[in-house]
Amino acid sequence: xxxKLTCMKREAIRFLTLAFLPVLCISCEKTTPNNEPKxxxxxxxxxxxxLDDGLALSMLAxxxxxxxxxxxxxxxxxxxxxxxxxxxxxxxxxxxxDVPIVAGAIQPLRExxxxxxxxEVAALGDEADVWLGSGGYDSPADWESFYxxxxxxxxxxxxxxxxxxxxxxxxxxxxPHKVTIAxxxxxxxxxxxxxxxxxxxxxxKRVVYMGGAFFCEGNTTPASEFNIWFDPDAADIAMKSAxxxxxxxxxxxxxxxxxxxxxFDELRSSIKCKEYQAIMDDSTPAYVFxxxxxxxxxxxxxxxxxxxxxxxxxxxxxxxxxxxxxxFGSEFGRTIPYTDNPDKLQNVEIVLGVDIPRFWEVxxxxxxxxxx
Numbered sequence: 245x246x247x248k249l250t251c252m253k254r255e256a257i258r259f260l261t262l263a264f265l266p267v268l269c270i271s272c273e274k275t276t277p278n279n280e281p282k283x284x285x286x287x288x289x290x291x292x293x294x295l296d297d298g299l300a301l302s303m304l305a306x307x308x309x310x311x312x313x314x315x316x317x318x319x320x321x322x323x324x325x326x327x328x329x330x331x332x333x334x335x336x337x338x339x340x341x342d343v344p345i346v347a348g349a350i351q352p353l354r355e356x357x358x359x360x361x362x363x364e365v366a367a368l369g370d371e372a373d374v375w376l377g378s379g380g381y382d383s384p385a386d387w388e389s390f391y392x393x394x395x396x397x398x399x400x401x402x403x404x405x406x407x408x409x410x411x412x413x414x415x416x417x418x419x420p421h422k423v424t425i426a427x428x429x430x431x432x433x434x435x436x437x438x439x440x441x442x443x444x445x446x447x448x449k450r451v452v453y454m455g456g457a458f459f460c461e462g463n464t465t466p467a468s469e470f471n472i473w474f475d476p477d478a479a480d481i482a483m484k485s486a487x488x489x490x491x492x493x494x495x496x497x498x499x500x501x502x503x504x505x506x507x508f509d510e511l512r513s514s515i516k517c518k519e520y521q522a523i524m525d526d527s528t529p530a531y532v533f534x535x536x537x538x539x540x541x542x543x544x545x546x547x548x549x550x551x552x553x554x555x556x557x558x559x560x561x562x563x564x565x566x567x568x569x570x571x572f573g574s575e576f577g578r579t580i581p582y583t584d585n586p587d588k589l590q591n592v593e594i595v596l597g598v599d600i601p602r603f604w605e606v607x608x609x610x611x612x613x614x615x616x
Contacts, residue, residue: 280309281422282309282310282311283309283310283311283424283552284311284313284415284419284422284423284424284449285304285310285311285312285313285423285424285425285426285552286312286313286314286315286316286411286412286415286423286424286425286426287300287301287304287312287314287315287316287426287428288316288318288348288408288412288425288426288427288428288429288433288434289301289315289316289317289318289327289331289426289428289429289545290317290318290319290320290321290322290327290377290378290428290429290430290471291315291317291322291326291327291328291330291331291429292321292322292327292330292527292528293330293333293334293523293526293527294523294524294525294526294527294530295503295508295511295524295527295528295529295530295543295546296428296543296544296545296546297321297327297330297428297429297545298330298331298334298523298527299524299545299546299549299607299610299611300426300428300545300546300548300549301315301331301334301335301549302334302338302520302610302614303546303549303550303553303606303607303610304426304549304552304553305335305338305340305343306338306340306610306613306614307553307610309553310552310553312340312343313344313415313419313423314343314344314345314346314404314411314415315331315335315343315344315345315346316345316346316348316408316411316412316433317331317345317346317347317348317408318348318349318408318429318430318432318433319348319349319350319351319352319377319378319430319432319474320377320378320429320430320470320471320474320475321377321378321429321470322377322378323350323378323383323384324347324348324349324350324383324387325383325384325385325386325387325390326378326383326384326387326390328345328347328387328391328403329387329388329390329391329394329395329399331345332345332387332391332399332400332401332402332403333391333394333395333399333523334520334523335401336399336400336401337517337519337520337523337614338520338613338614341400341401344404344411345401345403345404346403346404346406346407346408346411347387347403347407347408348407348408348409348432348433348436349408349409349432349433349436350383351432352430352432352474352475352477352478353432353435353436353475353477353478353481354475354477357379357474357475358379360572360576361376361379361380362376364465364576367574368465368466368574375464375470377470377474379474387403388402408433408436408437409433409436409437409440410437410440412425412433412434412437412444413437413440413441413444416437416444416447416448417444417447420447421447421449421488422449423448423449424449424450424451424452424552425448425450425451425452426452426548426549426552427451427452427453427454427455427482428453428454428471428544428545428548428549429471430455430471430472430474430475430478430479431453431455431471431472431475431478431479431481431482432475432478434451434478434482435475435477435478435479435481435482436478438481438482438485439481445485445486445487446486446488448487448488449488449489450487450488450489450490450491451482451487451489451490451491452491452493452548452551452552453471453482453490453491453492453493453494453548454471454493454494454498454544454545454547454548455469455471455472455479455492455493455494455579456469456471456472456479456492456494456495456496456566456579456594457469457472457494457495457496457578457579458492458494458496458564458566458579458580458581458594459496459581459594459596460494460495460496460499461495462495462577462578463495464577465574465576465577466574467569467574467575467576467577467578468576468577468578468579469494469495469577469579472568472577472579473576473577476568476569476570476576476577477568477570479568479577479579480567480568480570483566483567483568483579483589483590483592484567484589484590485590486590487590489593490590490592490593491551491561491592491593491594491595492566492579492592492593492594492595493544493547493548493551493595494579494594494595496594496595496596497547497595497596497597497598498542498543498544498547499542500597500598500600501542501543501547501598501600501603502540502541502542503529503541503542503543504541505533505537505538505539507604508529508530508533508541510608511524511607511608511611512524512525514608514611514612515611515612515614515615516612516614516615517614517615520614529541543607546603546607547595547598547603549610550603550606550607550610551595551598553606553610554602554606556599556602557598557599557602557603557606558595558597558598558599559597559598559599560595560596560597561593561594561595561596561597562593562594562596563591563592563593563594564581564582564583564591564592564594565581565582565583565584565585565586565589565590565591565592566579566580566581566582566589566590566592566594567579567580567582567587567589568580581594
């Protein structure tokens with residue numbers, strides 16, 4: 245038989261349990277892991293060390309809500325053998341050796357594109373940017389010897405033995421409607437994948453491009469931005485593909501976010517890893533600012549990476565039907581927007597504005613993840 249004291253104790257325990265149960269449940273909810281699926285991303289890039297492609301790689305690889313399925317390297321600002329070495333070294337430093345890195349197209353789709361570049365520079369004179377990317381110098385013989393010569397060490401990672409186009413095709417088919425392609429270099433790899441396997445087009449979740457100059461002048465020729473200009477035929481194929489969602493971070497928005505020497509130094513100081521600081525010191529803006537502390541520079545590809553990490557960054561955009569001018573001449577590579585749809589073009593989103601303070605917060609937060 246229960247005593248009166250025992251009954252009183254049980255009632256007290258029951259009361260306290262019921263009283264604190266909501267608090268316990270709230271505490272459980274706060275500590276329960278987020279079960280939302282991660283954003284699957286393929287980074288398609290003409291890789292350079294540090295700013296800007298390299299840092300975009302690190303941002304995506306280290307983000308909590310991103311699953312970086314792989315890095316596909318394409319010729320553009322650098323040769324593929326260089327880009328592989330740069331990408332591999334950065335993946336090693338940030339502790340992401342399991343992210344596949346894949347060799348892609350070593351030249352644009354048009355066979356005589358490199359010869360045409362020289363013709364454009366000669367024809368445009370002072371109006372043309374003399375930077376031709378990998379079209380202006382010879383490629384290293386192979387990625388590994390370039391890596392060893394540059395970093396004085398043996399690489400830990402090697403590229404996956406598959407072409408970039410096949411890697412893209414395989415990942416899209418394995419993960420239908422789930423994969424975002426961050427296309428921050430020329431569109432050659434993506435165009436080759438679409439041409440080889442058109443059935444992947446409706447299975448791509450979206451493509452976020454760094455490329456184009458829709459309502460402003462280009463930065464390589466008056467008509468064209470570099471990534472599009474390097475391979476206009478590939479850009480046109482990608483733009484005209486019936487991909488469910490296409491978003492463009494062109495010069496229209498990239499020109500609004502300037503990188504000063506002060507900001508570069510601030511970003512570098514956020515990194516608590518000497519090896520990655522050395523990568524930043526090897527980047528083009530580091531050399532530019534060492535020559536002229538007041539030089540102007542921009543961050544291009546970082547906008548795509550930051551946006552994928554935090555979609556609230558975009559403050560202004562417009563939708564338009566677009567195509568790329570592929571007829572060789574003064575307009576070669578121009579990205580052309582239309583309000584109507586004369587040629588059954590695709591409707592894409594062109595980003596025009598971003599929350600700049602928030603953008604730098606996202607970048608800085610990513611950099612703090614890079615440590616010894």
